[in-house]
Amino acid sequence: MTRWQALRPVLLTAVLLVLAAPVAQAQPLSLPTFDFVRPAETPQEGLQTMQLLLLLTVLTLAPSIVILCTSFTRIVIVFGFVRTALGLQQSPPNQVLIGLALFLTAAVMMPTFSEVNSVAVQPYLAGEIDQVEAIERGTVPLKEFMLRQTREADLRLMLEVSGQPAPEGPEDVGFLTVVPAFVISELKTAFTMGFLIYLPFIIIDLIVASLMMSLGMMMVPPTLISLPFKVLLFVLVDGWHLVVESLVRSFTG
Template sequence: MRSARILRPLLLTAALLALAAPAALAQPLEIPTFDFIRPAETPQEGLQTMQLLLLLTVLTLAPAIIILCTSFTRIIVVFGFIRTALGLQQTPPNQVLIGLALFLTAAVMMPTFSEINQTAVQPYLAGEIDQVEAIERGALPLKAFMLRQTREADLGLMLEVSGQPAPEGPEDVSFLTVVPAFALSELKTAFTMGFLIYLPFIIIDLITASLMMSLGMMMVPPTLISLPFKVLLFVLVDGWHLVVESLVRSFTG
């Protein structure tokens, strides 16, 4: 009896749905329409749509632009060398290093960003120039910054790869050629600075390993003993200040 009381409402609901189904199927199916999706009526509307797509594409590539077209690459690579040379695995954390690198990048690039704002952004907001001209004007200070840090060998390699003739001046070099050449030069400079940072810590590791071998402590890892001394040395010489100062001066000097 109890099961009958439970099944009775279910059977009644199924019967009502079966009766209502033909009436629902008999009604015409309404397909929703999107009034905002329509073909462009004038060339100006099509141009605005293309400009919007171009802007969205630039915003998508913004992280790559920040990494490869600014001082961020050199700074974060040198910070990685410091952590590895000290023998620390996750100290400082990646979030701390990346955040510090971003703020240092903003400080180093501030003159370039100010020039872009004065020559491109503000005239565009005032309606004095169009979007295409604003992009061209904004790329010039950034390209000038990258060319100052780019080695001639790397720039020549990219010109050879792209099949472009030798430019008569910096303004003749395309932006797409400068970016990879600048990235290669930044990696070389960062690795050079990282090697110089590594040297004192390697000496500490060698001295510690030699002392432990002379004392017969074969089973103890030398890095376990040398790590406190490396951290102490880095703190005593105010290593973070020296490294940041060297990084900033490497761009402005």
């Protein structure tokens, strides 16, 4: 193959590009236009936009509301104490514990959610009240639930921190004051229940460790021997049923 035959495809490609350049310049690139973003033409369209923004805001804050304003915190912390007391690292897995905690939270909070739906959500959907009044009505049942589980010392602390005067009644306490006081009380209650759950398993660990030391088995980890006994004890007493029953009764009692 001669040198000219080897360069001929390259030269033909260059000539085609030169000939096509004017055609490409004569047809400018057209960009797609987006006409779905436009100003509202009627007050109803503006109201719908504000409702959509409010809905997105509520959905963004929904995880925080579920964690901090419901029974979820106490339940999931106690479940974590149970797993740690048994000496199990990943059994049950986190997904199972969190899923069970969510369903138990829904069961415990069902009366409160039903009241919120009847006094706030349904009147708002029927057009009887506006958004501001719906939020004010909806927070009342939730605040009453939190105040029933909040200690006076924690509530007094948050009132002092926020600089608010002593309220005359529960309706005078601000929602932003109730939430941190409720969370502190829930942490104390959950840690108290977790400590009581720990006690029998600590006794088993101490007994097993003492027996192994008396037998001269110094190289074997005590947890390796005590773990089956702790699991067996937990299964024999139907531990999960007792834990769940105690958690549910702690909110209703």
